[in-house]
Amino acid sequence: MATHAELVQVFGEDGVITLDRSDVASHGVRSADADVLCSVGIPVTADIFFTMKVDGPYEAFTVFEAETQDRPARFLVLGQGSKGDEIAHADQIRYAVELESGNVFMLALEDGELTSHVDTINTTLESFVEVLYRIELRRQELAGSSVEEARPYTEKLIAELTSRDERALAPDAFWGGVFETLLRTGVPEIREGSRMAIAKALDALLPEGQPLRWATGTAMGEGVQELSAHRADGYWLLVTWGFSDLDGDLDLDTGTSGLGFELTMRVPREADEEMPPGWALQTLRNLGTYVFGEGYPFADGHRMGVAGTLGPEGSRLGALAFVTDPHLGTLDAPNGRVEFVTAVGITREELAEAKATGNEAVLARFTGEHGVPLTDVSR
Secondary structure, eight states: OOOHHHHHHHHOGGGEEOOOHHHHHHTTOOHHHHHIIIIIOEESEETTTEESOOOSSSOTTOEEEEEOSSSEEEEEEEEEOOOSTTSTTGGGEEEEEETTTOOEEEEEEETTEEEEEEEEEESSHHHHHHHHHHHHHHHHHTTTOOHHHHHHHHHHHHHHHHHHOTTTTSTTSHHHHHHHHHHTSOOOOOOOOSHHHHHHHHHHHOOSSOOEEEEOOOOTTTSOSEEEEEEETTEEEEEEESSSOTTSOOOOOSSEEEEEEEEEEEEEOOTTOOSOOHHHHHHHHHHHHHHHHHOOOOOTTOEEEOSSOSSSTTOOEEEEEEEEOTTTOEEEETTEEEEEEEEEEEEHHHHHHHHHHOHHHHHGGGTGGGTSOOOOTTO
């Protein structure tokens, strides 16, 4: 079976999740499955087939009981079908390991509830992870290959996986159908997006500590897909993910990645503060909805009023000014440029002043020792 290091090489450091043995033990997971979950890991996302980023109920690594065609059973959820036109209703699929047998099942949801339709797709969790790994490895090693060029590799791969889990690769099984399709298709070129370049830029700026991350559940083209929060000395750095083309999904020749920017915002942080303020995250998310809904991207020098005020009741900040992020600037991603644009909360009086004199003169007053302007709702 693939090792943790091999999974990381294919899916990336942030693309593989391992669990603590204490957490796994509390679920009653079998020893062999615990070794996979804790020592090898599970890919966060594997092509169009699997993702741990669950939309709706039954999130990854939750345990539930359900009636199957044969008997009541306890399951540990692994993830869902990944979004894509190739798999209909992917968000209504859950992959889960049955705790007693160790078999991996594909479960169907209907109106947010599990149905009795349960298909065994792998006889072991080890086999399930191996299939995801080998499919992604094939995609990377054969990128750009024609059907004829890819066939010998695919045939050998089918034989190797069949020797491990014959039931999973049977012609009438799910993976059997997947590999039958792979035999008849070539392998597209891999289009790398902006995600890795953004992550590297943030890691270089703030190498200490683990950032907080949230998936918004918003579809691509309707808003930002993710938000992250990074602890700095005296403030939170909040970042959007999704104005740029994160995963190379768009075939554009514009010189920019997607819309060509991501937003940042910095808000004060107390030394013992573990979570950023919810209003700031919601503001960035709302700006994503605005941009994709109205078709007006943000750039250095822009400004706008907001409905009501930013932050809690009593805040005087009723507008936003935008400036190129002084610390992150612009980066060159594989699929084009990405400019980091900082959104800064200002009063309506300061908005009028910025219209007359420009954003930089106004925002310079809020820069201070950090070298970047903060959005401080207490001022």
